[in-house]
Amino acid sequence: MKKFMAAAVAGFGFALAAASAQAQAPQTLAQVKSRGILNCGSNTGLAGFGVPDAQGNWTGLDVDFCRAIAATIFNDPTKVKFIPLSAKDRFTALQSGEVDVLVRNSTWTMSRDTALGLQFTGVNYYDGQGFLVRKKLGVNSALQLNGASVCTQQGTTTELNLADFFRANNLKYEVVAFATSDETVKAYDSGRCDAFTTDASGLYAERLKLTAPDDHMVLPEIISKEPLGPATRNNDAQWFGLVKWVHFAMLNAEELGVTKANVDEMLKSSNPEIKRLLGTEGKFGESVGLTADWAYRIVKHVGNYGESFEKNVGQGSLLKIARGQNALWTKGGLQYAAPVR
Amino acid sequence: MTDATTEMAPYAFVRKETLEQQPAPLSVAGPLAWVRQHLLSSPLNIALTLLCLYLVVDSVPGLIRFYFLDAVWTGTSRDACLADKVGRPVGACWAYIADRFQYFIYGSYPINQRWRVNIVFVMFALGIVWLLWTSAPKKKLGIFFFFVLLPISAYVLLLGGPGAERFLSICLTLALALAALYLILSFVPQLVRFYIGEAALGVVEQLPIWKRFFGPKQLVLFALVVLGFLSLLASNPGLPRVDTGLWGGMTVTFLIAAVGIVFSLPLGVVLALGRRSRLPIIQLLSVIFIEFVRGVPLITVLFMANTMLPLFVPQEYSPDRLLRPLVGVALFAAAYMAEVVRGGLQAMPKGQYEGAMSLGLGYWSMMRLIILPQALRIVIPGIVNTFIGLFKDTTLVTIVGIFDFLRTIEATLVDPTWATPTTRSTGYAFAAIFYFLCCWGMSRYSIAVEKRLAAGQKR
Numbered sequence: 165m166k167k168f169m170a171a172a173v174a175g176f177g178f179a180l181a182a183a184s185a186q187a188q189a190p191q192t193l194a195q196v197k198s199r200g201i202l203n204c205g206s207n208t209g210l211a212g213f214g215v216p217d218a219q220g221n222w223t224g225l226d227v228d229f230c231r232a233i234a235a236t237i238f239n240d241p242t243k244v245k246f247i248p249l250s251a252k253d254r255f256t257a258l259q260s261g262e263v264d265v266l267v268r269n270s271t272w273t274m275s276r277d278t279a280l281g282l283q284f285t286g287v288n289y290y291d292g293q294g295f296l297v298r299k300k301l302g303v304n305s306a307l308q309l310n311g312a313s314v315c316t317q318q319g320t321t322t323e324l325n326l327a328d329f330f331r332a333n334n335l336k337y338e339v340v341a342f343a344t345s346d347e348t349v350k351a352y353d354s355g356r357c358d359a360f361t362t363d364a365s366g367l368y369a370e371r372l373k374l375t376a377p378d379d380h381m382v383l384p385e386i387i388s389k390e391p392l393g394p395a396t397r398n399n400d401a402q403w404f405g406l407v408k409w410v411h412f413a414m415l416n417a418e419e420l421g422v423t424k425a426n427v428d429e430m431l432k433s434s435n436p437e438i439k440r441l442l443g444t445e446g447k448f449g450e451s452v453g454l455t456a457d458w459a460y461r462i463v464k465h466v467g468n469y470g471e472s473f474e475k476n477v478g479q480g481s482l483l484k485i486a487r488g489q490n491a492l493w494t495k496g497g498l499q500y501a502a503p504v505r
Numbered sequence: 506m507t508d509a510t511t512e513m514a515p516y517a518f519v520r521k522e523t524l525e526q527q528p529a530p531l532s533v534a535g536p537l538a539w540v541r542q543h544l545l546s547s548p549l550n551i552a553l554t555l556l557c558l559y560l561v562v563d564s565v566p567g568l569i570r571f572y573f574l575d576a577v578w579t580g581t582s583r584d585a586c587l588a589d590k591v592g593r594p595v596g597a598c599w600a601y602i603a604d605r606f607q608y609f610i611y612g613s614y615p616i617n618q619r620w621r622v623n624i625v626f627v628m629f630a631l632g633i634v635w636l637l638w639t640s641a642p643k644k645k646l647g648i649f650f651f652f653v654l655l656p657i658s659a660y661v662l663l664l665g666g667p668g669a670e671r672f673l674s675i676c677l678t679l680a681l682a683l684a685a686l687y688l689i690l691s692f693v694p695q696l697v698r699f700y701i702g703e704a705a706l707g708v709v710e711q712l713p714i715w716k717r718f719f720g721p722k723q724l725v726l727f728a729l730v731v732l733g734f735l736s737l738l739a740s741n742p743g744l745p746r747v748d749t750g751l752w753g754g755m756t757v758t759f760l761i762a763a764v765g766i767v768f769s770l771p772l773g774v775v776l777a778l779g780r781r782s783r784l785p786i787i788q789l790l791s792v793i794f795i796e797f798v799r800g801v802p803l804i805t806v807l808f809m810a811n812t813m814l815p816l817f818v819p820q821e822y823s824p825d826r827l828l829r830p831l832v833g834v835a836l837f838a839a840a841y842m843a844e845v846v847r848g849g850l851q852a853m854p855k856g857q858y859e860g861a862m863s864l865g866l867g868y869w870s871m872m873r874l875i876i877l878p879q880a881l882r883i884v885i886p887g888i889v890n891t892f893i894g895l896f897k898d899t900t901l902v903t904i905v906g907i908f909d910f911l912r913t914i915e916a917t918l919v920d921p922t923w924a925t926p927t928t929r930s931t932g933y934a935f936a937a938i939f940y941f942l943c944c945w946g947m948s949r950y951s952i953a954v955e956k957r958l959a960a961g962q963k964r
Binding site: 208209210211212215216217218219220221222245246247248249250252253256257259260261262346353369372373374375376378481482483 | 583588589604605607608611612613614616748750751753808811812813815816820823826903904905906908912913915916917918919920921922924925926928929
């Protein structure tokens with residue numbers, strides 16, 4: 165019902181926005197340049213993706229993505245204004261032009277991609293529902309959870325995915341549902357159930373709130389698809405392409421071994437792929453309205469995808485999320501970027 | 506003669522000295538009697554006392570242990586508050602509050618610009634003390650400061666940038682022009698009279714120059730001082746624009762509450778008068794506004810402002826994301842205030858109106874001098890009630906993505922840097938203390954005001 169309402173509001177909003185959008189030329193990049201700052205729709209607070217630090221600066225994987233866009237346009241990653249949006253007003257804010265790009269761990273679904281007047285530019289984090297269990301349970305796979313009791317939050321898709329998974333695998337289970345995620349974690353911590361389930365990125369964050377985080381582990385199985393990605397309005401192909409290629413540039417940089425530290429050295433590289441990426445050969449950035457060194461700016465100021473991942477959610481952070489599906493395609497993951505050519 | 510009577514009197518039992526004052530018996534005074542009278546006066550009271558005692562004994566030691574004895578007071582990361590790492594049971598993690606305290610006050614306001622917020626806080630505190638402290642001097646100047654100069658200063662200091670500086674220079678020019686006008690008005694006539702020989706120079710120099718500035722002139726002079734100070738700040742350290750998206754924490758909470766309180770009272774009085782007016786259009790408009798606003802929840806107003814409004818208004822004319830809830834909250838509070846004030850107006854006996862009219866007072870004089878002072882005094886509890894409600898309602902702006910005090914706490918709760926089992930209880934306890942102190946302060950002050958104003962009615 166909630167989702168339907170949100171969709172209805174957003175759809176209504178789109179109808180209005182579409183009417184007004186026809187009048188104005190969809191020149192997002194020109195607007196951003198003349199404004200001198202990028203308006204980035206961000207999360208109001210999500211561990212690893214967007215949280216304020218003690219000084220009030222935003223940090224996180226999604227935040228880095230916004231900074232990368234600002235870096236490639238202005239050669240300055242600080243020229244971005246984060247507009248924290250709640251789950252309810254995020255799509256309207258994008259449709260109405262209040263934000264230029266929405267990087268707010270939004271799941272790419274068919275209805276959102278087709279009916280709301282938005283376009284998802286890619287997937288910067290493959291999330292999905294997983295399980296957290298005690299290490300002493302001696303379980304290495306979700307398929308061994310036969311007869312387990314599972315703590316989950318009431319009335320969410322999480323509960324439905326859980327039922328699907330156990331039924332599909334002919335396993336017995338017992339659901340222990342709670343109204344809020346906080347109660348759910350507390351119940352799991354006090355030993356009320358054997359496993360706790362929610363989106364995997366959330367599992368790592370919630371694990372830190374347990375009394376003994378090291379006694380718990382996240383099982384490798386992911387039982388649902390939650391591709392999270394940035395979205396733009398669907399009336400500006402150039403801007404859509406720009407945002408998409410910012411992600412691809414970060415992936416390509418990682419694949420080619422170009423990092424924040426060695427990017428200046430890499431300018432002298434004789435590898436044609438690196439030359440094309442960093443703009444020492446060809447002028448690929450100009451096709452999306454940017455300069456030839458567009459990708460160099462991203463890597464120089466923000467780093468490649470792997471660096472951003474490890475710093476914000478991976479081994480360099482407290483969350484210690486494994487790369488898993490978010491590893492490059494060359495390393496068994498799903499992150500795959502089209503070549504710069 | 507007197508001596509004789511005393512000697513003659515054979516009353517041996519008359520006591521010569523006064524009796525020593527005895528302490529009251531234990532059964533009617535002292536702690537034991539108090540206990541018996543207040544706690545154990547009937548079987549029902551005995552049962553209730555025991556129940557309360559049980560609740561206190563059951564909860565208080567645990568709370569004290571959690572929030573004080575087992576609490577962690579210093580530390581730089583979550584390790585300081587993890588029972589595993591510390592090797593003892595860990596209660597509240599006050600180290601986390603200490604680490605994030607700046608963030609709770611200023612939000613994301615740039616660190617090198619936070620002195621601007623501090624100046625506004627100091628001015629705000631000054632204005633509050635000036636207005637609320639009964640024996641503070643020059644109340645009119647205080648009112649002018651709080652309701653005119655403070656909003657201007659807060660706007661210029663907090664926002665900064667070219668727009669604010671332009672606004673500041675307009676205000677400064679206006680004040681200078683007024684000052685010049687007063688200067689001319691207070692000196693020129695006398696000088697003219699001196700030169701045409703009607704008055705001696707002594708008359709002109711009767712008063713020292715600064716003494717000539719009283720009443721409205723004093724306000725203008727005061728405004729010049731404050732605005733001059735601001736322009737000095739704007740020119741020397743400079744006031745770069747700090748976007749409202751970066752404001753947060755207590756700054757925003759106080760800002761929304763202050764704007765709501767400052768605008769809702771005058772607006773509410775006007776609406777209440779409008780609703781009781783005999784002019785049909787004014788009455789109708791007031792009724793429509795009040796009933797409409799009271800008919801929708803504040804959340805709806807906020808949602809309309811931040812989710813729907815951008816769809817109707819072109820992006821370049823769309824008001825600021827913080828301004829929208831500010832206006833919404835102020836209008837919302839005004840409608841409630843209007844009904845509170847109307848209650849006071851209706852409680853006034855008709856004789857007061859008739860008496861005022863028979864003195865020949867016009868409508869506005871009657872309201873200002875006779876009716877409103879009495880009516881407002883009657884409804885002080887209601888007004889403060891609305892203020893307290895408004896202060897607590899400011900937390901609702903979190904749902905439209907504004908980082909008020911409560912929201913900054915929630916934002917730090919998801920941060921892995923301080924993710925521990927007790928962080929959440931600590932953060933919310935801190936929020937509870939903050940809101941309690943603010944609301945409790947308001948209600949204590951209102952009690953004091955009521956007592957002072959009701960002095961004439963004491964029997």
